Amino acid sequence: MVEIAILGYGVVGSGVAEVIRRNHDSIKRRAGKEIRVKKILDIRDFPDSPDRELITKDPDEVFSDPSISVVVETIGGTGAAREFTQRALEAGKHVVTSNKELVAAYGPQLLNLAREKGVYYLFEASVGGGIPIIRPLARCLAANELYEITGVLNGTTNYILTKMEKENMDFEEALKEAQRNGYAEANPAADVEGHDACRKIAILSSVAYNEFVDYREIYTEGISNISAADISYARAMESSIKLVAFSRKTPKGVLARVTPALVPKGHPLYNVEGVFNGIMVKGNAVGETMFFGQGAGKLPTASAVVADVIDVVKHDGSGIGFLTMGEKAGRLVDINEDTGRYFVRLKSKDLSKTRELVLKLYGDVKQVEPTGAPGAGGGYGVQNEFAFVTPVAQELEHMQKLSDILQAGSVFEAAAKIRVLDK
Amino acid sequence: MVEIAILGYGVVGSGVAEVIRRNHDSIKRRAGKEIRVKKILDIRDFPDSPDRELITKDPDEVFSDPSISVVVETIGGTGAAREFTQRALEAGKHVVTSNKELVAAYGPQLLNLAREKGVYYLFEASVGGGIPIIRPLARCLAANELYEITGVLNGTTNYILTKMEKENMDFEEALKEAQRNGYAEANPAADVEGHDACRKIAILSSVAYNEFVDYREIYTEGISNISAADISYARAMESSIKLVAFSRKTPKGVLARVTPALVPKGHPLYNVEGVFNGIMVKGNAVGETMFFGQGAGKLPTASAVVADVIDVVKHDGSGIGFLTMGEKAGRLVDINEDTGRYFVRLKSKDLSKTRELVLKLYGDVKQVEPTGAPGAGGGYGVQNEFAFVTPVAQELEHMQKLSDILQAGSVFEAAAKIRVLDK
Numbered sequence A, B: 001m002v003e004i005a006i007l008g009y010g011v012v013g014s015g016v017a018e019v020i021r022r023n024h025d026s027i028k029r030r031a032g033k034e035i036r037v038k039k040i041l042d043i044r045d046f047p048d049s050p051d052r053e054l055i056t057k058d059p060d061e062v063f064s065d066p067s068i069s070v071v072v073e074t075i076g077g078t079g080a081a082r083e084f085t086q087r088a089l090e091a092g093k094h095v096v097t098s099n100k101e102l103v104a105a106y107g108p109q110l111l112n113l114a115r116e117k118g119v120y121y122l123f124e125a126s127v128g129g130g131i132p133i134i135r136p137l138a139r140c141l142a143a144n145e146l147y148e149i150t151g152v153l154n155g156t157t158n159y160i161l162t163k164m165e166k167e168n169m170d171f172e173e174a175l176k177e178a179q180r181n182g183y184a185e186a187n188p189a190a191d192v193e194g195h196d197a198c199r200k201i202a203i204l205s206s207v208a209y210n211e212f213v214d215y216r217e218i219y220t221e222g223i224s225n226i227s228a229a230d231i232s233y234a235r236a237m238e239s240s241i242k243l244v245a246f247s248r249k250t251p252k253g254v255l256a257r258v259t260p261a262l263v264p265k266g267h268p269l270y271n272v273e274g275v276f277n278g279i280m281v282k283g284n285a286v287g288e289t290m291f292f293g294q295g296a297g298k299l300p301t302a303s304a305v306v307a308d309v310i311d312v313v314k315h316d317g318s319g320i321g322f323l324t325m326g327e328k329a330g331r332l333v334d335i336n337e338d339t340g341r342y343f344v345r346l347k348s349k350d351l352s353k354t355r356e357l358v359l360k361l362y363g364d365v366k367q368v369e370p371t372g373a374p375g376a377g378g379g380y381g382v383q384n385e386f387a388f389v390t391p392v393a394q395e396l397e398h399m400q401k402l403s404d405i406l407q408a409g410s411v412f413e414a415a416a417k418i419r420v421l422d423k
Helices: A011-022 A024-031 A080-090 A100-117 A134-140 A155-167 A171-180 A195-209 A228-236 A298-315 A351-362 A395-408 B011-022 B024-031 B080-090 B100-117 B134-140 B155-167 B171-180 B195-209 B228-236 B298-315 B351-362 B395-408
Strands: A002-007 A035-041 A068-073 A094-097 A146-152 A239-250 A253-264 A276-283 A287-294 A339-348 A385-389 A411-420 B002-007 B035-041 B068-073 B094-097 B146-152 B239-250 B253-264 B276-283 B287-294 B339-348 B385-389 B411-420
Touching (some): A011 A035, A024 A035, A024 A298, A094 A298, A134 A195, A134 B134, A134 B298, A155 A171, A155 A276, A195 A239, A228 A239, A228 A339, A228 A411, A298 B134, A339 A351, A339 A395, A351 A385, A351 A395, A385 A411, B011 B024, B035 B298, B068 B080, B080 B094, B080 B100, B094 B100, B146 B195, B195 B239, B195 B253, B228 B411, B239 B411, B339 B395, B385 B411
Parallel strands (some): A002 A035, A002 A068, A068 A094, A253 A411, B002 B035, B253 B411
Antiparallel strands (some): A146 A239, A146 A276, A239 A253, A287 B287, A339 A385, B146 B239, B146 B276, B239 B253, B276 B287
């Protein structure tokens, strides 16, 4: 029998206890040993919980108990979670976590400490909820040079954008609906501003390229500026707007960004809707693979944590093979050197002058008209807009042209500039 | 350094040698040791191959060489492949394979033999080409009770059906195109009749449910009866026809089938086109996950083989955890007890009588009219058809009703009876 402790009895922590209880027999068969939760550390009381007998407020009951060999950290954040993770590793206990903040910020150090102590630090649940992705990157695709990752990694923003698209809601309405359904926090900034997706693409990239990608250096743009009118234009282009996290290994370093993007119909990520996540990975032998599933939620995330626990139990003392995220922070490519296409909406005082200017600057681009929503072309106030998709160019060139347009006088605002995702 | 041998220098075998050469450095880093191909066993000559120096016709050079610790079997079939696999395992060598015929027929025995000898028998590449699927089922989703698998598992049939759909080809044309492009064999029966998909769903189900599912007992129907008219009707229903392999764990045993099916838009498998594969897995904690990628091809499949080799090298002597496919053959649910909906096309001598009869037997079903193809409604000779989707019912009831219709006299043929895939 293997005894484990859970740190933090929140949504995921209580889910871990539930999965271990519910799938007791099959977990025992797969791990080769029975797995039992011995202690749960939390400062709160849970008088009605089925696990109330196991809950303690005293960290020593976990860290000084030699019979506890695996610690599950589901506290979140980089405060107590970091301290307890270090303490557990130093005490020679394996640590399994769903904490993306901690892994994104201190992953390499914690992995080093684990290696020194001969124990594992595993974090399958930190990205993609229940979707197997860390292990596939590190192991199943190990024969490849992985060079590109494109993902819809945040369920909250995807839920909001899907609501806007399918039910013609505007951003504020959809956000409120997400909050009512428990898919968005009261303070939604971490999701809506892209910070969550940013940490996740940093973790995936570090594991895939074996080069630490610091999330603080990734260009990140959220979805709070996406309007119902943008969605209506996207529909006209048979595209869907999603918050897309992207990274590519290049000879100059890793290029990474998190931005809203128009995902065209036919792209594997086009159908990733609602709270689902999709992660597309390219490798030099396997070509393109995609992983899809519920990117968050109590039981999916808990099942990923428990899969890591099973892996540890099965391999205790022998070697799963340590994960690596690279030793030191790699150089990120300057986002101004990025290339791509944009969908641009220009609010115009004089449409024929604007059209002329756009054609002069960008060549033969086609005007896009919004469709498909009630009142489109009217209700969204897009009457005096010239909207189009630019050719592929470098970021700097895009900025220069847009600045030229705004200075020319016939345009008083660029109402949108949204990346177009190419396959 | 670890030395390996490759048995069979065909498409996948030569791909394995190529991937090991090409990604030498990253493979070494991930495996922790250098991996070198020492011998390649094949009865043919390959005077122009970069690997020609390694090729031998003498099995003893492989099996009697104690320095070779891992054997890659890419011969295929259940003849020499089986004999050599047994010989390798008995000599204490790990075996990694892409051979679905052998795994589907003798997987449990070979896994037992491997366990006895303390070595591994791994077969990630036997299903889904480069898509990580066996390891995710056995390990990443280990915390779940897995209960359902739905997959587009055969790239050849999917290529043919996609061609029929996108380019309005008929079956024979699309098959010839697949053969010209190397996606179908001269004798295409194994793919077209569903035997390949059948073996693959048997392997996946055995691993997921830990209960051996004998492929010989799975109800299997191919795609050779799918016509351009069917595709045209499917389009009218916003669906795509695919060869779908399905299995579900039920209290009565495993229900499994391979049949063409109408996959509705919005279903995760709807967008799996061309030679791609998609595999949807449901578990009691993770919910629904999907894996997508190139289901065949030299380098994708080879990369899955090499990932298994890396896993073996990393864990030599310690324990990846043996795979299991169940000890003995489980009972399959009688296909007549299966329930579902069908799309049915009735060739009628008297449309109004047929309509009356159908409404009487099935209740208020809607007639479907084919659209979207040049000449549809005319060119495909569907003028005198009554086509509709049945309500959900048991297989036996479906058969009874169809027999009643045919006996009533107004219908001279059921031109199609295609399962409708529900989510």
